[in-house]
Structure formats: structure tokens, C-alpha cells
Amino acid sequence: MKKIKIILLFLFVTFLFSEYIFVQEKKADTNEIKWMTFQQAVEMNKKKKKKIFIDVYTNWCGWCKVMDKNTFTNPVIVKYINNKYYAVKLNAEMKDTVVFNNYTFVNPNPKIPRSTHQLAASLLNNQLSYPTTIYLDKNFSILHQAQGYQKPEQIEIIMKYFGEDEYKKTKWEDYHKTFKSEITLK
Numbered sequence: 001m002k003k004i005k006i007i008l009l010f011l012f013v014t015f016l017f018s019e020y021i022f023v024q025e026k027k028a029d030t031n032e033i034k035w036m037t038f039q040q041a042v043e044m045n046k047k048k049k050k051k052i053f054i055d056v057y058t059n060w061c062g063w064c065k066v067m068d069k070n071t072f073t074n075p076v077i078v079k080y081i082n083n084k085y086y087a088v089k090l091n092a093e094m095k096d097t098v099v100f101n102n103y104t105f106v107n108p109n110p111k112i113p114r115s116t117h118q119l120a121a122s123l124l125n126n127q128l129s130y131p132t133t134i135y136l137d138k139n140f141s142i143l144h145q146a147q148g149y150q151k152p153e154q155i156e157i158i159m160k161y162f163g164e165d166e167y168k169k170t171k172w173e174d175y176h177k178t179f180k181s182e183i184t185l186k
Helices: 002-031 038-047 062-070 075-084 118-123 152-163 172-178
Strands: 051-057 085-091 098-100 103-105 132-136 142-147
Touching: 038 051, 038 085, 038 098, 051 062, 051 118, 051 152, 075 085, 075 152, 085 118, 103 118, 132 152, 142 152, 152 172
Parallel strands: 051 085
Antiparallel strands: 051 132, 098 103, 132 142
């Protein structure tokens, strides 16, 4: 009988601990963008079509770090990107080989500092500026590129313009005039 009580107590404690872990993971899910690699976004898109949001950055880029800290932690931005896009964090100087659309992209000089990966160069049309956010449609066609640091209220309007397919029916100037932000400025 004592063994059964110990086993039941162990199972109960295990259950409580697993519930705690589940709640913590759920909290993390809602507070952080679910970043993935380009390859992961391609695979996810095969299962469920979604637009792609790409943050092109480098490890040495100061404004990229500021954008990570200030923009990509804003709850409105996090929630919207997680719901509407596959979010890709793309290091423009990565060493990985990426195969996409029957083409192999590499970093031609991976041992040389600041050598640009061919995928980043292709997405940026060889206009290397960091950070750059890129919006792709569900078929991986480029909808828009935004170069430079963007505050949450600046990126919100762009991501919603494309995320809600407003670009298909409304001119940017008209959309911009009537846009209502969910972000409260401090």
C-alpha cells in the first residue's frame, strides 16, 4: 500500500510539473516571435500556405540588435507576425547551403568576414542594407522590402498592409491615411 501511495504521489508531482512547463511554454509562445530558418519556412509552407516575413540581419549590425530588442518584442508585433506569417531570421552572412527552387545558394567566401550569402544577396537584389525586412507572398514572390531600423509603429502598418492583403485592393497612400494602430506610444 505504501508503494502505491509513493507511486501516486510521484505521478501527481510529475503531472503538476508538466502542467507548469506547459504554461511556461505557452507564455513564451505569446511573448516571442516564432523565428525559423528559410528552409523551415519552405517546409511549413508546403503544409500550410502563409506569407513569409524575413528579417535579414548580421551579427555585427547594431540596428539589427536594437530592432530585435525594441520592435520584435512588442506584443502587437509578436502576435500579428506569429498569426499571419512564417517568420524567418536570415543571417546575411550565414555559412549554410540553402536549396530553393532548384537553385543552390551558398556563402561563396565563408571564411572571409562579412561575406554575403547568395540567398541574402538575391532577396536584397544586391542592395545590402541591414536590417532589411522582406515580405513574401505565399508563393515566395517579393511583395516589399523595408530597409533600415523600424520602430514597432512603423513596421505594424507595413506588415498589416500585406498581411491583410490590402495591397491587392487599396493604394498605400489611402491605406496609410486611414490606418489605426494597435500600438500605444509611451
